[in-house]
Amino acid sequence: MTNQQPPSDAETAEQHKRSIRSFVLRQGHMTAAQQRAIDTLWPQFGLDYRAEPADLNAAFGRTNPKVLEIGFGMGTATVEIAKRLPQADFLAIDVHGPGVGNILKLIEEENVGNIRVMRHDAVEVVENMLADGSLDGIHIFFPDPWHKKRHNKRRLIQTPFVAKLLPKLKSGGYIHLATDWEEYAVQMLEVLNGFESLQNTAADYAPTPDYRPETKFEARGKRLGHGVWDLVFVRKD
Numbered sequence: 001m002t003n004q005q006p007p008s009d010a011e012t013a014e015q016h017k018r019s020i021r022s023f024v025l026r027q028g029h030m031t032a033a034q035q036r037a038i039d040t041l042w043p044q045f046g047l048d049y050r051a052e053p054a055d056l057n058a059a060f061g062r063t064n065p066k067v068l069e070i071g072f073g074m075g076t077a078t079v080e081i082a083k084r085l086p087q088a089d090f091l092a093i094d095v096h097g098p099g100v101g102n103i104l105k106l107i108e109e110e111n112v113g114n115i116r117v118m119r120h121d122a123v124e125v126v127e128n129m130l131a132d133g134s135l136d137g138i139h140i141f142f143p144d145p146w147h148k149k150r151h152n153k154r155r156l157i158q159t160p161f162v163a164k165l166l167p168k169l170k171s172g173g174y175i176h177l178a179t180d181w182e183e184y185a186v187q188m189l190e191v192l193n194g195f196e197s198l199q200n201t202a203a204d205y206a207p208t209p210d211y212r213p214e215t216k217f218e219a220r221g222k223r224l225g226h227g228v229w230d231l232v233f234v235r236k237d
Ligand SMILES: C[S@@+](CC[C@H](N)C(=O)[O-])C[C@H]1O[C@@H](n2cnc3c(N)ncnc32)[C@H](O)[C@@H]1O
Pocket: 022, 023, 070, 071, 072, 073, 074, 093, 094, 095, 096, 099, 120, 121, 122, 123, 141, 142, 143, 144, 145, 156, 215, 216, 217, 218
């Protein structure tokens, strides 16, 4: 059962007062079409946060492989990947209201059935709502780089968070990260290499897998002359 609406900006802000966050809630502009998509599609494709393990098979109505995506942005790449991998189910999480409206709108336009959307801090979802061994894959594409030294502590990919994330993966499941910020790529590699339970699928950075299209944030990075680094590691045990 879902509510009729995802949480509002005010509710989300209230939930997210706690400690250091990997995001800042911006009051982005919601278009009429995005709002309409939320009003009409949230009951079908939205999943409300609860501080208890969710039954993902029930949420998708089937037992196919489950992939978590943290930070889908406007959702364009997520919807494309869901079309390319129709046998997988995607739990797509972000905190940004217009992005939630946009991905729901794309889900309807593209007639995609294998995405469920959450609007909540993914750190809390991982901590409280995902059962151990429930995921076949994890996608985190172009997480906010927080490039100023004093903001580095807000970065998502740090050892304590990855330590919480990895038990959610099945043995043989994968984690796929990408960034356009070289120094963050180095940090990502160091963090993932620090886990004995993970095996790198490449010597260091991986070729971009076929299923991943260019994302919106990646395109912006390329316009600014940035490089792109993908990392794909598999859980061994
Ligand atoms: C730089 S954008 C990249 C978006 C998209 N993946 C792309 O490549 O275009 C990072 C996104 O992660 C989201 N985000 C950051 N921390 C998050 C968290 N703890 N939980 C959910 N979403 C988060 C932000 O709201 C933002 O939309």
